[in-house]
Amino acid sequence: MQHLAGAGLLLGLGESWVQEADLALFHPDTQPVFDDPAYLLARPDADFWRLAEFYAPQATPCACSLASAAMAVGALASHTDTAQVRLTQEALLAAVGDPQWAAQVAEAGSGVTFEELQLYLRRSLDWMRLENAAVEALASKGIDDDALATVRTALSTNEGEPDSVMLAYYNQRVLTGDWGGLHVSPIGAYDADADRVLIMDVDRDLHLPYWTSTEALAEALVTPDEAETGPLAGETGGLIRLAV
Known part of the structure; x- marks a missing residue:
């Protein structure tokens, strides 16, 4: 079922993508997945195929943490003996029952910090x-050779493992040219030979999955939020x- 969802997603991408003017804002290393789906087609064990079944757009402009949590936890649960439910963002938010998270992901919410995201993921699991x-x-502090090696090791460890999924908490502007806020989305695959990462962006009003280089992702991980005020100001x- 997950493979059918993933195949349908790939087949429908070209017709539903944004305008070429928007693509011009992309980082030079970022490209839509439908431009080059070969790696995914050759790797049925990539997380993309499991995550695709739960790939729903963020419910509000501030709900990327909730959408990503629902995708990740749903994908993990689908490969365990735990009771199966059709996991939605609304069901997850209600079940976790945290009014602070609910306020942060509301229409005019503040978003969540890196530390808060970990807490909400723990409660969701x-x-x-x-x-x-x-x-x-893995909090990133730089993009030197050692930092890049650490990121590549983490991505390689996760790739192809049926019992783990990975999320990226990154500055969306670096990869797509959008507003300079911090954003959360799952990682669908890591192509080590090409040294690139597939981001399954939950901001689906603007984007669908895209490849970007590991170095570009590392840059996005360490670029601070540009908000002048609020809890995310200066955060990376x-x-x-x-992993289960």
Whole structure:
């Protein structure tokens, strides 16, 4: 079923993509997945295929954390013996029952910090009866050779593992030219030979999955939020791996 969802997503991408003018804003290393789907077609074990079944657009402009959590937890639960539910953003938010998260992902919400995202993921996993799942965070502080090696190792460790998924908490502007805010989306694949990452962007009013280089992603992870006020001002991102 997940493979059918993924295949349908790939087949429909070309018709539903944004205008060429928007693509011109992309980082030079960023390209729509439908331009080059060969890696995914050759790798049925890539996380893309599991995540595609739960790939829904963020419910509000501030709900990327909620949409990404629903995708990641749903994909993990689909490969376990836990009770199966059709996981939606609304169901997850209600089940976790945190009024602060609800306010942060509302229409004019503030969004969540990197640390808060880890907390909400932990509570989401617990609700899905995945209490033994690990939440492993990798905060990025630079884009030198050592930092890039660390990011590549983390991506390689996650790639092809049926019991883990990874989220990126990054500055969306670096990769797509959009507003300079921090954003959360799942990672659908890591093509080590081409040194590129597939971002399954939940901001689907503007984007669908796109490839970007590991170096460009590393830059997006360490580029601070440009908001002048609020809890995310000056914050940077990182990677979060969920493993059962």
